[in-house]
Amino acid sequence: MQDGLYYRPIPQDQCGRWPLAGGWTGFTHLECLQRGAAPRIVDSAPDRVMAALTAPRPPVLGLTLDRPRLMGIVNATPDSFSDGGRYDPATHVRALAADGADLLDIGGESTRPGAEEIAVPDEIARILPAIEAARGLLPISVDTRKAAVAQAALAAGAGMVNDVSGFDFDAGLAPLVAGAGVPVCLMHAQGLPATMQDDPRYDDVLLDVYDALAARIDRAVRAGIPADRIVIDPGIGFGKTEAHNLAILRRISLYHGLGCPILLGVSRKRFIGRIGGADLAAERMPGTLALTVAAVAQGVQIHRVHDVAEHAQGLRLIAALNKNGKAGT
Template identity: 70%
Template structure:
């Protein structure tokens, strides 16, 4: 049976996790059908994957948490669709401290329908052109044609919520463009993904699915050092599935890629935190983000950039002060 090794973050650990701010000395060994066990005996290949510094993404080093601001160039996004001009919103997010932006022209909220390529392309090109010179810009798309146009307009990364499942040609476009690709895990399409999602073991099933997607991307000519992974919170997952992933998300460092996480304003935050309106889910988003930063997650895709930047600064100040004490 396959063994999975989850690093257990601790301030005074012996090993740097992914070359970042978190350290570990032990791993939780997971195996399907068996209870977890803690071990200090870490296989050499596993230790190498867990400790190797991650290559910068779109020019941004992965040695500190990075904030990716969300720019929805859509009229029907679940929390802010049609509320603002995308280019102006991007400027506001940059002013608030965003390290990078993610611009999307097709909503992938539960129940969303597919947007035709010409319409999606038209939605993203103007904000990509306007903002690409300010910070690294990622285009949030499942489609090769949209990605090709966005890269020509200055985008520096592609964020594919389907993990190369939707459009087989997208891998070739990214490989030819020489840019990073974020592979997200999703079970099913947005139209139906929340109908009745099921897993044998969601944490390990998602790990295996991401490993398969990485192999597919590598086969398309995208080297692992240009791949980012996202476990896809809320994409074909129940509240229990989301929490199971978040509680042990450090497992995914074993894949050897930076981790991107998008929890901002999502439904499970509202359900647990008692916030029906997505606009009221900022505090819950910050709480979840700080919890996963403690597990070494590098890129955080959020709507409320200013609040998150402030929260991270305070977290860093407290953590640094704690580590300075004997």
């Protein structure tokens, strides 16, 4: 954002004039957005904006971001909305690795709508066996809002922190991440899980979330975390209605302007079931894959999913379609 204007690159596969975030797609035109005004299509933006949009993103946990990456979800919780208590987390990490996950996100506290906070010792006890099982298998992210839990996870072998509160929940987490020198994902959420879906409101959800993420990045940098260690997540379903979720997903490439890799977590969420006609969370893989494919087309780098094997197959097909080559060869 510059001078009240926001610039969203309009991806064009590989034929764009400029590379998008150094990845697999490009753009030639941008959508210029402004509060209270209709969008405009433009063919240029200020130099600072273009630099943020085109610069290659640094690797995350050693993973280059020149292709989409799959983050396998490991819920070490009995009450997750989608798969709580249905598998042994320590066994599940090996299954996700075999299915084609690039990294794992291990969490011990449910943050579904209506979820209550659990005690730190309980959260640590839930995640440590899974982290120990995953150590040396794949890069590990710990999904937690709490500094004490993150500290235990990093000591056990995790290499990244995924904080759904974006450092809003625990003031001790930012200095811990800074001191440990690890990457962090800062997610946007409006409110706490227990009440976040009661009546979420925004003036302009797409731009409000952009501004909130920019503020979170600034706060993290002031805390001593280099910008090249920050990943951002717009927080689909966290204090957002179905209409809010769809507005963000339609124009998610806007968030490349923040200069950080984008992580997207839509897997099996309730609005997918409502729109797609799938009451059970476990039946929402096709809808999740559809949204993942759409986000990949907008250059989103990291996709947090339950159904890794199916998404890995889908991404292989996208990669094959996007390969340059002569017709018929």
